[in-house]
Amino acid sequence: MLAAMPPTSPNPRNGGEAHIRERVRDRADACPGALRLHRADDGGLARLRLPTGVLTARQVAALADLSDRLGDGRIGVTSRGNLDLRGLPDDCGLTLAELLGGAGLLPSAAHERVRNMVVSPLAGLDGRGFGDVQAWARELDALLCAQAWTTGLSGRFLFAVDDGRGDVAALGGDVTLLAEPGGRALVRIGGLARRVAAGDAPVAALAAAEAFLTVAREAGTGAWRVAELPSDAALEDAVTSCLAGAGVAAAPAAGGALPDAAPPVPGLVGECAVSVVAPLGRVTTEQFRALAPGDGDEVRVTPWRGFVVAGLPGRAEAERRLAALEAAGYLVRPGSPWLAVTACTGRPGCGKALADVRADARPLDDPPLRGMPVHWSGCERRCGHPQGDWVDALATGYGTYALTVRTARRDNDDAHPQAQAQR
Ligand code: SF4
Secondary structure: OOOOOOOOOOOOOOOOOHHHHOOOOOOOOOOOOOOOOEEEOOEEEEEEOOOOOEEEHHHHHHHHHHHHHHOOOEEEEOOOOOEEEEEEOOOOHHHHHHHHHHOOOOOOHHHOOOOOEEEOOOOOOOOOOOOOHHHHHHHHHHHHHHOOHHHHOOOOOOEEEEOOOOOHHHHOOOEEEEEEOOOEEEEEEOOEEEEEEHHHHHHHHHHHHHHHHHHHHHHOOOOOOHHHOOOHHHHHHHHHHHHHHOOOOOEEOOOOOOOOOOOOOOEEEOOOEEEEEOHHHEEEHHHHHHOOOOOOOEEEEEOOOEEEEEOOOOHHHHHHHHHHHHHOOOEOOOOOHHHHEEEOOOOOOOOOOOOOHHHHOOOOOOOOOOOOOEEEEOOOOOOOOOOOOEEEEEEOOOOEEEEEEEOOOHHHOEEEEEEEEEO
16 A cells, blocks of 8 residues: 655745745855866766857857766756756866857856846747847846856846746746836846836846845845845845946836746747757757757757757748757657656766656656656755646655645645655
8 A cells, every 4th residue: 555645845946935034044055057066976067057048059069069078978957947067077177167168158257156047938039028038138147247246146046037928937036027018127026026127127137136135145144045035125225225326217016926927838939940848857968969950050948948949041940950859859749748747866966866766757647647747856855846836756765756746835735645656
């Protein structure tokens, strides 16, 4: 008989719950970067931030060559649209920095871990959304890298730049820019909202981040994220002051819930782009190169472990590319049950793992759970788990996984009655 497992801590990432607001950080975050490698069981792990999410064909080739030369011949995509390189040797730092710098992927060594941004990946491709959010992201990144104080942000502080469709706005950014019709933008931080002219949006986002650092310093709690600040009240004065200091005219706006739209659907996007997903968020360098074989191809990395390939000359080429990427192993059809499956690193890469999670991960067939996002984890940290409602498949260490349904409301977490899956 299968035993029901009690719910364990789901640790939501940025919900602003009371238990987070009471937290005092006594150390800087340990997020890996491109230059600050994490030592994993399978070697060094480097995490490359891609603020706009965009890679040229030349950069795709450079990263694939880099992984073949220094790493394990694979590239991982994180839930923030960053890229992971694994299996790196201890002494690769200088070479890694040179190769990334040569590819134009490391504009500022001092800022490489704070360039955390997610941008609507279909912006400008499908006729939806408002404003040029790619230009906002580029400007915001340049502003971040031009200021010394921004290195005080944690490696977890996240900017979400949404073209108004509400896809990345739902990802829990610390500062969210939401494009609006009529050349306006909403700037959100915590429960606060300000409306600004679209042209001021990047400067306003930076000012909001400065307000966060000001309040975090005064609170003395070492907060890494906005949800860890004591309250929005202190933030309100700081936001007003920082926006004024930056010369941004801002009007108060209603806070309320941010929009929550679905991520890109795999398949054709308009006539000249395609959207695909990497199964379990990791591809071989051969698969990575297949994204952009042509010089004019543009690859956008999505925070849903996928890629949008843009700049294709027309529908016929887009259909050909989609077929080629399906043959290479990408998920290219909306109905695939694997779209709902994610997994942490697990064994052998992570020493905390109780199982080879990626080998065990699969879609769930049980009728009550079928279709729900399922995240397979090797331990209770549940790295990379989705937001919203999802099924938590947690390795028990005894060749099974405990299945628990997690809902967006933490107090509704519930153990599923069929609570174990065999490996
Ligand atoms: S969830 Fe646990 S086992 Fe999986 S990668 Fe994170 S720390 Fe490792």
